[in-house]
Amino acid sequence: MSVTVRFAPSPTGFIHIGNVRTALFNWLYALKNDGQFVLRYDDTDIARSKAEYAEQIAKDLNWLGVKPHRVEYQSKRMANYDEAAQRLKDAGLLYPCYETADELERRRKIRLGRKLPPLYGREALKLTDEEKAAFEAEGRKPHWRFLLPNFENDPFTTKRTEIVFEDAVRGRQAVDLASMSDPVLIREDGTYLYTLPSVVDDIEMGVTHIIRGDDHVTNTGAQIALFEAMGATAPQFGHHNLLTTISGEGLSKRTGALSIKSLEEGGYEPMAVNSLAVLIGTSENVSAVPDMKALAELFDITSTTKSAAKFDPAELDGLNETLVHALTFDDVKERLSAAGVDVADERAKDFWTLIVKNLKKVSDAGDWWPIIANGKASDAVLEGDDLEFASDAFDALPEGPVDNQTWKQWTDALKASSGRKGRGLFMPLRIALTGRAWGPELADLLPLLGREEILARRP
Incomplete structure (x- = not known):
């Protein structure tokens, strides 16, 4: 079976090193298995998705050395999702719900007060055609939920229904569908949440392995049920640990923290980012790997640990310094010119050989060239x-x-x-x-x- 993986970012901000961890896990898995890597933009949120973010994601991946074999935009595939949604509706597996957010919250609190799990009670399944029409007349628009197969005959009497799957990272996993609410697949405004488009695309694009963060483990049960409801066999899943800040906080696109764009602009080497993003939180020692081929040889998805991995920028600095010290003049000639070094000067090559061991970033050479070419600095004085x-x-x-x-x-x-x-x-x-x-x-x-x-x- 030919391996096909996908990276499906939302173009709603700049991707950060945590997002790239997922992209790299997929890319390296494809490399090791002579497979295909699909870059699929989850851009169905029209209000928040922006073309400039999609363009930057492509630039970021290219800078890191990730070269997609195929690029897709979910916003261009809406007809496919509409068709799939209609099939689920016709089968009675996608049902309309008219509760407002406030009404759902009140029900949740009532269940919690009764020491019951705060699950959706499928009240919308009891609505008559007349009641639905009355809601419509009020101006209410339904959201649509997927009916989980966690019952025998009566959807109001659920039973333990385990979805068992072999996770490529975490081993055997079991998710009880009876512990979950029926997931909303379509919002009141008719737009899709990521679940349905994702499953439709995975089926139609022949995705064989879904490698993503372990915050999605529970979602996997419902997604496998949706694959089966659509007559397909689910791909193999693999859930890797997440990166956090050194203080344990999650990374966010909203804050722009550790975005790949900012790391590139900050003068870091792409393989320093790749090395840390992939090796941290695994049983491998974190080291400066010189190229993607060597990183693929080190990469073993099963070596990923269960606990979150803390990202320390100081560790990135150390890896970057190691990689910079191994670069030749020819490797950096163009970047030196951009940093203000006169690469046509006959002294430029010897200058690089001289200065490289004192640099943390290639761009730092631009701070030393004037001392050679124009005269000494004034940072220190003699007395x-x-x-x-x-x-x-x-x-x-x-x-x-x-x-x-x-x-x-x-x-x-x-x-x-x-x-x-x-x-x-x-x-x-x-x-x-x-x-x-x-x-x-x-x-x-x-x-x-x-x-x-x-x-x-x-x-």
């Missing part, structure tokens, strides 16, 4: 004895070409003449040459500056 020592030190700069031995020759001579050593010797020279108290190896920096520029930086 007192350090100022005097540094100024005099330039008289001892060795004659001849400046190469990677010049620094040792210079500092050996200064050590002998001044008695200074360690930080007391090196730091004043670093500040004099760069204007900063930290930075790259000065032995490699000197050849990039050249004799004339070095002497011009005498404090």
Whole structure:
């Protein structure tokens, strides 16, 4: 059986690293099984869905290295859902309900007061045609519920009805349909909640595996019942743990927290995001994986733990730094140019080799290039004895070409003449040459500056 998975985001905001965890689990599962990945926009909420969000989702996935084999928009498939809804209505499995939200809330409180589970009592099934017409005359529009198969003959006498499925992540799962209310599939305004369109699309698109967050485990029972009501066999489900903030709060598109767009704009490497999003909350060690192929080899959906995984931005910084340090000049040439580095300068390649180990992000190189090309920074200043020592030190700069031995020759001579050593010797020279108290190896920096520029930086 050919594997087909899907990622079905709602284009109602910017997707975040938690959403991308689901996308990556599906993408990597497809890669490992030579399968197909469908990007399916859940854009039936016309009021909240926006084209710019859909476009950004596509950009985000492309940046991460996820390349859908097929792209679908649910808003273009409404006729398919209408047809499926009519079939369910004709079969008596989708029934109209006229209760208002306030009426439903009152009933829920009454049941809770009687120490009963707050389930919908299927009162709408008792409505006569005349009563329905009266509600319609009042201007009420029905919402439509799916009649769960949790009874034998009388829908008002439910019995324990387990839907058992083998979860690709969590193992054997059982959901009792008698513990659930009949789910609403169509709102009063005629728009669909995600359940019916999702099941219709999964059937028609040949989805074989549904991999999603474990907040959907309970929903799965009703969805499997809906698959069966429509004459189809449900795909295999897999429910992975969710990502939370370090304090345990859920991630939300509404707040824009940790959106992929913001991470890209913040200069992070896509594989740093991918590595953390996939490996956190699994039995694998979280490490900086260089490419998607290597990540697919590490990925094992069964290694996902049951508890939520806490996302720590500091961990992302560490992974990003590791990946940046492995990049070559050719890897980053275009990005260096965008950061303000003159990549046509003959020193640019050596500059990257020099500076890369001091960077957390590629874009940080743009902060160091002016120190090479235009003069030292002014982040740190010399005073007192350090100022005097540094100024005099330039008289001892060795004659001849400046190469990677010049620094040792210079500092050996200064050590002998001044008695200074360690930080007391090196730091004043670093500040004099760069204007900063930290930075790259000065032995490699000197050849990039050249004799004339070095002497011009005498404090």
